[in-house]
Amino acid sequence: MFTCTLIARPGLLDPALVTSLQGAWGGGDAVWLSADESAEFALESVPSNLWDVWADVQKLGVDLVVQSVEGRRKKMLLADMDSTMIQQECIDELADEAGFGERVSAITAAAMNGELDFDGALRERVGLLKGLPESVIADVLEKRITLMPGGPVLLATMKANGAYAALVSGGFTAFTSAIAAKLGFDENRANTLIARDGVLTGEVGVPILGKQAKVDALEEITARLGIIESDVLAVGDGANDLGMLLRAGMGVALHAKPSVAAQCDVRINHGDLTALLFVQGYSREEFSGA
Incomplete structure (x- = not known):
């Protein structure tokens, strides 16, 4: 049925x-x-x-x-962060502070559409941040980063119904830790921006978390929780999300790049993150935190 x-x-x-x-x-x-x-x-x-x-x-x-x-109602949410749980790409916002906004945004768009190698594109973009004061991260978080509409309700409702929530990003822990705490994720994984003496070095910690890291998170967390991949709802928008989107029981391409959406059966282009509740069969009366 x-x-x-x-x-x-x-x-x-x-x-x-x-x-x-x-x-x-x-x-x-x-x-x-x-x-x-x-x-x-x-x-x-x-x-x-x-x-x-x-x-x-x-x-x-x-x-x-x-x-x-x-199995429509899922036991775990595995979410990308940039342009998924938040409305921005963090590295683009950092680069804008450094004066390289347009250049980095172009690289980000190409990488998310699968036109560039993720690891190389990330190293190139982070390299342009060299010399930026580490304090700019807090400034960007406070002044530039906004939550994707519907996110707080999505997390509150799924967690109220017993689901586990993991935020896995090709971005940076300085941002995922803050967003995870704000939204109520149970854990978060991302890359590390390296800083020395309060200044960004233009380097990123290794190994770099990209497409495979999101698949690894899916495998590791489901095994730890004693659930299976079909119990997972994964959501993302970029090429580095495809691995987890195609493996999860429900892979949602949210306002995704065309090359990504074309490979997913669940595509949300008009609704906000509460659409992920409707596709699980929740009615608005069942929403938490609204």
Whole structure:
């Protein structure tokens, strides 16, 4: 048995669209998870024209997910940080302080789209930060970093329902530790920016945590918790997230780079992070911390 979930920004999901799709696909009765925002209905099989319909409703500002009903509610959240749990790329913000903002942003975009080797791209970008006072990290955190909408509710709701949450980033521990504490993640993993005498050296600690490190985290944490990979919801937006997105029971491409989204069955382009609750079957009344 399968379920079809439709998600839009609050107030923008037209009931007529839900009814039309339900009829065209021979779906069961619609269940509204949030009025004019998210609805779902049961299906006996995955529709043959799923991706054609997905493309059509995307033009209406609607995300559509068809998945197996079994095991929808996950026991673990494995999340990327930059442009996923926060709205920025931390290294781009640091580079902007150093006067290399545009140059570094271009490298970041290419690396996240899978056009550059992650390790090399990270070393190159960190090298441009050499000489920057270490104190700039706290300044960037305070003045430039904002949480992705829906993140606090996502964490609060999943944890209230017994899920474990891990933040795994190709970014830096100076940021993941702060974001993990703010949102309530149980653990965080990232790279280390090296500083001496209060100044960034332009070096990053080794080994560098990239794509494989996220897969390693998935394997290690599930083994430690005594759960399996199908119990995990992974979310990210870049090429270095693909390993964990394709291995997890539910891999969500959130506002992702085109090359990344194309490889994922769950793509959220219009909703915020609470969409990850709707696709698990939570209704808005079940949300925590709202």
